[in-house]
Amino acid sequence: MIPSSPTSLPRCPKASGDGRLLRLPLPESDAALVQALRAGREGAHEELVRRCTPDVERILQRVLGPDAELEDLAHDVFVASFKAIDRLRDPQALRSWLVGIAIRKARKLIARRKRWSFIRSVPPGDLPEQELASSSAEFTDALSCTYRILGTLPVDDRIAFALRHIDGMDLAGVAAHTDVSLATAKRRIARAQRRFVELARKNEALAPWVGEDEP
Amino acid sequence: MSKLEILLRRAAHEQDLQRAESGLPERLAARFRDASRPAPRRMPRWLPLAAALMFTAILVAVGAMKKPAPLGVTIGETSAAPLLGAWLGAPDRGPLPLDFSDGxxxxxTPKSKARVTELGSSARVELASGSLRVHVVPGRSSAWRIDAGPFGVRITGTRFVVSYDPAQEVFELVMDEGEVELSGCVFGKGRKLAVGQRVRASCRTQELDVGYRDVARPRAELPLASNTPEPKIAAPIPEAAADGQSVAATPLPAPAPAAWLPLARAGKYREAYAELERLGFDEECRKANAETLGLIADVARKARSPRKAERALLLLRRRFPSSAGAAIAAFSLGRLEFDEFRGYTRAADWFRTYLxxxxxxxxAREALGRLLEAAYRGGDAGAARALSERYLREYPSGPHAELASRLVRAP
Incomplete structure (x- = not known):
């Protein structure tokens, strides 16, 4: 049956008359963008990067803190996603899938740095930092120390803690994105929190932020 | 919410603010701009591969004849290469050698920090603090480079000691052999330093002292370190030295016109702002594009000159209304009104504009949170409640959720 209303038909660009090819706009939904990527549509890669970089950047910031390699890592996340785009089962879950890739990339970077720590690689937190957007010196110190302490935790515990307590991700999200059960995610977070509080109490900049009632 | 939770949420908030100004989506998108152009498929599939192999073989053959092999580097006693870009710290009581494959x-030197940032036919090393003794074997085609804060050293084949104290922003270099070219800050685009010369410079005080090693203090053995006494910059030596020895005296060169830019990018906002004022704040704004205007506003805000920041942001919105930075400027104007001028009604207008x-x-999350806070502080209880309900619907665990819940529950 022919649709009764012309508004239900997709809009086509008007012919320009001079034979020029008009480019259709890229779709707004993530699922349709995935289809465009798989079809090799021009501009789809750039659009995906433009659309999803804030999500990827946010997760890398949460997990790594201030880090000179963040931009390159975000680049790697997108390169990996383009290679694996055909394996994405649910195109609607594009952003969540990218976040998962970003977490795995960050995990690899942290693990690699730990392996090289015997030559005393200095974490970026030890180096002169840029001033924070709206903060006192005390808070800047506290933030710097937060990531320094996180750097001493086991990598999986650190990631779970950062996702839960800095990003505010719910437990189910942490479990899904780190590919572990809810119980394991809870255990990692609890373990990281205990250790973090223990070290923070001994830290001059962080001690004022740790109340007596913290577990 | 415990104190620790507040700290961690605030950390996230700071990261959100930094992210909004990072410009990463645009930069990354530009890298992938041409990634999806469909490749022609008419030729046989094996042909590109064969062509690529042949091309590579030719390149390898030509490269083997003309170019030296890429450099390798080992650190200390280890035989493995370092992580490119990872910061390296020398132990407190001994040096940390970096041996390159070309010799x-x-x-x-002890307690110093540096990293290898590039490794190809030559290397690029960034010195964060302390001293680096350098011996580059001549013969490579491209120049090596050392970055130390705002200063740069271009090397072709030489031996010297370079030091940098980030706390005092003092740069020092003592030549043993060869020649180097210095750049950045007081050196401008480039200044050569020859064998036997030494230089001591400060970006902060804009002072520069060039002399000969034998008439200067033996600095080569006294690397700058964080625990050394505060270094004093020697006054420029007059052209005709009293003892008639070959002392090269150097008047201060005029800073480059955009000297505030590297200062701003290095996070030295007060110095960058002073330089902007010296050049003429309005004139620099007039010449700037959207991105630079955003940076000028940022510099002014962080140098505690909110009115100037406001002026730059308003100019950005007026001159580049359809740029990506215009909306961010609206958010920043709201934040200025809120934090600096306590103008909650005007702040709310700017946050609405951003949204x-x-x-x-x-x-968006921060703008809505700030908007509800501005409505609340501005005394508009009805709007604050409505905005709180919207905030809780859209961001139930956002940083303003606690305040929003309180406002919704309020009688």
Whole structure:
């Protein structure tokens, strides 16, 4: 049956008359963008990067803190996603899938740095930092120390803690994105929190932020 | 919410603010701009591969004849290469050597920090603090480079000691052999330093002292370190030295016109702002593009000159209304009104403007949170409640959720 209303038909660009090819706009939904990527549509890669970089950047910031390699890592996340785009089962879950890739990339970077720590690689937190957007010196110190302490935790515990307590991700999200059960995610977070509080109490900049009632 | 939770949420908030200004989506998108152009498929599939192999073989053959092999580097006693870009710290009681495969050697003196940032036919090393003894074997085609804060050293084949104290922003270099070219800050685009010369410079005080090693203090053995006494910059030596020895005296060169830019990018906002004022704040704004205007506003705000920041942001919105930075400027104007001028009604207008222009923008959550806070502080209880309900619907665990819940529950 022919649709009764012309508004239900997709809009086509008007012919320009001079034979020029008009480019259709890229779709707004993530699922349709995935289809465009798989079809090799021009501009789809750039659009995906433009659309999803804030999500990827946010997760890398949460997990790594201030880090000179963040931009390159975000680049790697997108390169990996383009290679694996055909394996994405649910195109609607594009952003969540990218976040998962970003977490795995960050995990690899942290693990690699730990392996090289015997030559005393200095974490970026030890180096002169840029001033924070709206903060006192005390808070800047506290933030710097937060990531320094996180750097001493086991990598999986650190990631779970950062996702839960800095990003505010719910437990189910942490479990899904780190590919572990809810119980394991809870255990990692609890373990990281205990250790973090223990070290923070001994830290001059962080001690004022740790109340007596913290577990 | 415990104190620790507040700290961690605030950390996230700071990261959100930094992210809004990072410009990463645009930069990354530009890298992938041409990634999806369909490749022609008419030729046989094996042909590109064969062509690529042949091309590579030719390149390898030509490269083997003309170019030296890429450099390798080992650190200390280990035989493995370092992580490119990872910061290296020398132990407290001994040096940390970096041995390059062409025989060149860098030695980080105790407590110094540096990293290898590029490794190809030559290397690029960034010195964060302390001293680096450098010996580059001549013969490579491209120049080596050392970055130390705002200063740069271009090397072709030489031996010297370079030091940098980030706390005092003092740069020092003592030549043993060869020649180097210095750049950045007081050196401008480039200044050569020859064998036997030494230089001591400070970006902060804009002072520069060039002399000969034998008439200067033996600095080569006294690397700058964080625990050394505060270094004093020697006054420029007059052209005709009293003892008639070959002392090269150097008047201060005029800073480059955009000297504030590297200062700003290095996070030295007060110095960058002073330089902007020296050059003429309005004149620099007039010449700037959207991105630079955003940076000028940022510099002014962080140098505690909110009115100037406001002026730059308003100019950005007026001159580049359709740029990506215009909406961010609206958010920044709201934040200025809120934090600096306590103008909550005007702040609310700016946050509304941002949300209208970028309803799904990176700062949407913060803008809505600030908007409800501005409405609340401005005494508009009805709007604050309505905005709180919207906030809780859209961001139930956002940083303003606690305040929003309180406002919704309020009688």
């Amino acid at each position: 060149s050697r860098f030695e980080l 209208k222009e970028q309803p799904n923008g990176a700062m």
